[in-house]
Amino acid sequence: MKRLTAVLLATVILFCTAGCAHRTEQPARFRVVTSFYPLYIMALNITDGVSGVQVDNMAGQQTGCLHDYQLQSQDMKNIEQADVFVINGAGMESFMNKVTSQLPKLRVINSSDGIPLLKDQTGEANPHIWVSITNAIRQVTNIAEGLAEADPANAAAYRKNAEEYVAKLSILRKKMHEELSGISNRDIITFHEAFPYFAEEFGLNIVKVVNREPDSQPSARELAQTIKLVRGSGIKTIFAEPQYPKSAANIIAKESGAAVYSLDPAVTGENRKDAYLTAMENNLTVLKQALK
């Protein structure tokens, strides 16, 4: 009996101290949670230098797109404590509907508001809107407006930050348009449906998308069809993504004589404010080299 009491006491003390240790942290005045990496980078830029604002990313920085994302209890805690939840929209977080509907007080900012969506053959909207810089600019503006509304005290700061970031994005977009205007070959093959918005923006023609579902492997027949397509069309380049294994891309390249390049949809990376800009700069370099 004595031993049991001792164990119980020890547990209680342990829990107490753990709880107390947590509580000594300075609580953030205004908590923003983003659903995944691209939005996190946008939110970092918009809230830069605003005191008392804490930005958290629900999915880890290496998660990538939220295909098949499994919600963890830590994520739920994060969202419950948030003042604002920033989502991509366009179906990326469709699994979150049940969660957000349970939290009626949670303010959700849908960054895809007003962005015209592309649909795939099945009629489903493609959620990879941020890969186009024009759309990313729109998303930044949407998020800034949403934050300004939710935290009016700092509205001016959010808008100013957003303006600065949008200016950087616009310069990059202009540069990319200029440097990509001269390329002669505009036919590309990509893996996973991440690039339609990007291709539309820069006048690239996606001839085929291999592996619409990113975490499965293409079947033997799909590989054969793609190889024949590449051989017949004179396409010289296949674009894989750094987030997924390149094995299928390598097979197609080897059999058809095309080269594999890596195009980054900026969906994973370092938690730095300029991560999106850097990723797009790299994409520009890759495209110029691949499509000259």
Add this chain to the structure above:
Amino acid sequence: MSAIYSIIDLLLPFEWTEFAYMKNALLAILLITPLFGLVGVMIVNNKMSFFSDALGHSALTGIAIGVLMGIDNYLISMMGFSLLFALCISAVMNSETSSSDTIIGVFSSTGLALGIVLLSASGGFAKYSGYLIGDILTVQPEEIRMLALILVAVVLLWGFFFNKLMLVSMNTDLAASKGIRIRMVEKFFVILVAVIVTVSIKWVGVLIINSLLVLPAAAARNLAKSMRSYHFIAIGISVFSGVSGLIISYYAGTAAGGTIVLVAAVIFFLTYFLNQVRAKA
């Protein structure tokens, strides 16, 4: 390698052998399936089909450990973990505290759960879901060479150890009286299964690797009249389902591994009914 390719081109001038990845897949299947047929015979004999399943599941934990330790080649971490796992299972089984299917069930679910927990800790489980289904199409020439070496080694070991293995699986007392070190023979077999399962998991996949081990042998058991014919029929069924499954998957646009298993399952039910008819006659 190119000599083998041209032989394939000569013998099989079909559309599906046109591409090198299909040639590689064909070669890999011609090496893996006899291996599975051979080992499957003993697995079915020893009532260990659940054991190989557990080993397949443990591969997921092996991958997770590889990811956490930053090892690029998951084969090393998978092999290490599955050997440890296999020896643990056999040690716990030998202690005879619970029935073997319970023990294997415990280990199997532990291996799977640990793999899921570790891999999903970063929220990125989807990245490794390829291992669940496997992908025979990405097999590389150097991996085919490795498979060939393993097949030769297993066949040699089989010739050397088969009688002992057989005796142990039939009657341990008899085997002990003949001076066979039972524990050692059992461990040898457990390690062999662990190595084979781990090496091929990347191409066959966690979910279906066990079907490929068990189905051909189970089907052969319905037909075989002697130990020798049991072996040959099992290997024959295994190779046939492998090759025909690959071809069907090419033309039907389906996943190769699953198609192969389905072919093997159809053969199993055919032999089952054949056996029933024969028994009645």
